[in-house]
Amino acid sequence: MxxxxxxxxxxxxxxxxxxxxxxxxxxxxxxxxxxxxxxxxxxxxxxxxxDWGRDEYGLWMAFTYKNVRQVMRWIRPGTFMMGSPETEEYRQEEEVQHQVTISKGFWLAETACTQELWEAVMESNPSKFKSDKNPVEMVSWNNCSVFMEKLNEEVSELELCLPTEAQWEYACRAGTTTAFSFGKSITTNQVNYRGESTVEVKSFECNNWGLYEMHGDVWEWCSDWYDDYDTSITTDPTGAISGSDRVMRGGGWRFNSSGLVRSACRDGDEPDYRYDYIGFRFCLRSQK
Incomplete structure (x- = not known):
């Protein structure tokens, strides 16, 4: 061209x-x-x-709010197999594998939301394991919605939202088809599980698209209601139209089984549920 x-x-x-x-x-x-x-x-x-650039992982940009800088990664559109093959160890029956197309690229935070960013916006810190660079935890889905609404109001250029479950798994896999973005298995040198607490963001190696701690550390809320997949070939699925629980992805620091931090592993809980292994990662709402 x-x-x-x-x-x-x-x-x-x-x-x-x-x-x-x-x-x-x-x-x-x-x-x-x-x-x-x-x-x-x-x-x-x-x-x-x-504040932007290109590196080995792709295009990035960053915004700064009250001296706290957050880097976002551009996730290009594409098609992938969501869920897990029947041969995958620790597979759950609900992880029915099906083809999903993400038709629009989107900006996704390279890390879970940190305590310092949460405190800059909310002027409080609910976390159990307090440290500026650790992910915020003890936050419900509803709490996260309030955080994003407040930041969107204060910074007019921002339109933060939670990723859909499909966007989250697509970004977690980063082009891979194995149980983890690092391969068929993991160790505690790659992922914070079997741990004693959360750790600072960017403590472990990122995946192929420059995203950190997509496996382990904290479960991350997604926008979807928790329900069985639509297992047909789909484009930009957004989950069930209603429900009682919201989806969580990624697993957390306290789980002993690597099966709970796989790319396909999913869980859900009530939108007002809070615990010390639950946080979130935001994205920017599509502009097109």
Missing amino acids: SKRIVKGKSLKEVEANTKYMGCTFYLGCVDGEDFTGTEFDNCSFRGWFN
């Missing part, structure tokens, strides 16, 4: 497969696909999308 060249302009949009030279951008939240095949030579960026 040929590449356009744009020189010396003030712009509010980025187009894929374009080389920009000496341009100034004022960017709100963007679709990461627009950055496919782009080059920037002596350009400056202002506005929402001014």
Whole structure:
């Protein structure tokens, strides 16, 4: 594909497969696909999308709120097999494997929400294992909704929400088909399970898409109501339209079995349930 060249302009949009030279951008939240095949030579960026870059894991951007910086990763659209094969060790019957397409890319926090970010927004810290860089825990699904609503109101460019269960598993797998994003098995050197408490975010190696602690440390709330899958071939599933429990993914520090921190493992609880192994990771609502 040929590449356009744009020189010396003030712009509010980025187009894929374009080389920009000496341009100034004022960017709100963007679709990461627009950055496919782009080059920037002596350009400056202002506005929402001014703290960003590309590395071995892909495109990232960050926002800062009251001196707390949070990095988000661009998760590209794609198709994957959600659930687990019948041969997978520790498999649960409800993990019926089926094809799911994520049709839109989305920005997902590279870590679970930390206590320092929660406290900056909520001016309190409910966590049992208090440490700024540890994930916030003892937060219910309802508590997380209040947090995101408050931050969205205070930072007009933000539209934070919880990922769907399908988005979460797609991002956790990061292109893999094994029980864990690290392979068929894991050790406590890779994942915080069989632990004594939560640990600082980014304590362990990230997956292939730059996301940390998708396995273990804390269960992470998802947006879906907890119910059996629609096992047909689906696109952008959002779960049941109602229910009594909300989905949790990822497992937690206290579980002795690696089966509870697999990519396909799922659980749920009431939206007002809180415990010291439950936290969350947010994403940005799709702009398209």
